[in-house]
Amino acid sequence: MATLQADYATPETERTPVVKLYLAIGLIVFAALMLVGVLMRAAQGASLSSIGPALFYQLMTLHGAGMVGTAGLAALAVNWYFLSRYVRLNPRVFLGALILSLVAVAMIVGAIMIGKFAAGWTFLYPLPANPLGQWGTGAALFFVAGLLVLGVAFLLVYLDMGLAIVRRYGSIARALGLPMLFGLERVDSAHPPTVVASAMVLIVNVAGIAAGAVVLVMTMLHLVFPALAPDALLMKNLIYFFGHVFINATIYSAVIAVYEILPLYARRPWKVSRPFLAAWLAVTLMVLAVYPHHLLMDFALPAWMAVMGQILSYTSGIPVLVVTAFGGLMLIYRSGIRWDAASSLLVLGLFGWAVGIVPAVIDGMISVNLVMHNTQWVPGHFHFYLLIGVVPMVLGFASYLGSNGEQGQTGRLGVGVFAVGAVLLCLTFLVSGANSVPRRFAVHEEAWQWLGNLGALSGGLVLIGTLMIALPILMRLPRARLSAV
């Protein structure tokens, strides 16, 4: 078995250098975009009058596209690093994807900051082609093409991952554990959770990015030939399918860090079992089917889609709460775990993900959505997932790899500052949402502004905490001999 494993695995020396690059770039960009977030929240609090609406919406587009892309790439690095233990991945493809992504970033940032493109990261058709003079067709084309290049980068890595998985496990379905789940094969407790998660991510995100590519190409065609005007509702469906799947694939990739590292801390195994496999199959299907919860206010769609959106948005939370979060807690309970920066961050990530389900599911109810849709309730719930879920998972991964989690007093304090700031920031969004404060507003009414200011302060805390954790890692990363996981 050991020799077999070595035959399939990626050689140890090839596993680390590119991952280090991804992480270093990711941490720096996260911090920079957090600053952008703080500026936006301060502008909403009216304490930064120098940010007018035009700049605000550019920053909003930058923060949204940048955060989603960076989180996606950082989570991809988590996924790649751990999957490469089990299958032979090609580091050159992985590096190529990074270079392509940087090209994409240049196009996207250029489109926003030079071309003044500001249609939001969801580039909701037909806004990119109807800016009323705010930006040019060229800027919109650059932005859309940039996203397309980013998508290609992801697909290249997924292709390599998919082939490698098939070489070792025979098929993606087998990697997902379907034969074991349905009793065709005995449950092999040595089958790595990482492989199961990778299979799920591959399935959903290839579909998601494919839909994204279709809608991006249609948007480009429309930009060049305005007479080619696709149906707005169709485009909306495609965009939200893509956006929902992509961001979910990001979370489900990042959680691999928890599956792999937390057991080392707890000195207990995290093994696959029937419920585990069932949960991941369910998640695969539900992530693909739940996107209509973004379209509950589109009454032109058939009612069954809204009903399905509501029900699936509830059931999507169950596997997380019952299998992943619960499993993590069981692992920790009476384990004598060492609480350092890495372990605290990983558990914080699990917490952010689990707790974010509550506001998400509630907003997924049609009758609630009627008064909460597109209020700041929405950034409230997804900052729980992303800021308190994905980001700590990535930071925990980086801390473990770069410093073996040992970041001393500063590290632990950093985690505390981060956690307090992040929870406060998310709460300012939720409370704003409950006060009917719209999302994506450059200018807030006076009664709402205190929440903006409080949010800006909390965001400042988040940034300080992030730097306290990330700076020492960044200084050590180039020389770090990565831990043997």
Added chain:
Amino acid sequence: MQTAVLLITLLGMALVAAAFYVVVARSGPRDDDYSGITQQGYLIRRWWFLFLCGFGVLVSAWSLIPFPLQAGGVGAPRAIDVTGRMWSWDIASSSAQVGESVRFRVTSADVNHGFALYGPDDQIVAQTQAMPGYVNEVDVTFEQPGQYRVLCLEYCGLAHHAMAAEITVSEGS
């Protein structure tokens, strides 16, 4: 409505936080009998799972029957056509009586907008998307007198936040 939603949410989140707190507080000292812990854990997990399923069925039934987007009032409500465009609202009639039910028929002349009706207390009463090529209908019964406002809740460019209109609701005779 919104306050209740916020309180329920905070309660649910506090429960999740409490679960994490309890376990983290009991993360030591080490108990080497992990299979004993998992056995107990699986038992709790089974009930937790069944609870979530049962709770979901109840809440779904309660919140979906009758379907929440159907017209609630009796009789045919007065129809008011609404068109959103960058960056203003075209509303066929901007006055109504307390207690009156109206049906807003909402569309857009250019990009996606969001039609959101704010009550005199500045809370959203109802909303729907304003889409080019489609008409979405939303029924509203005006319950309070005063100034209602319409804001745009789908991002539509530079003056998205300034795309507002007013509807005056007066006491009936």
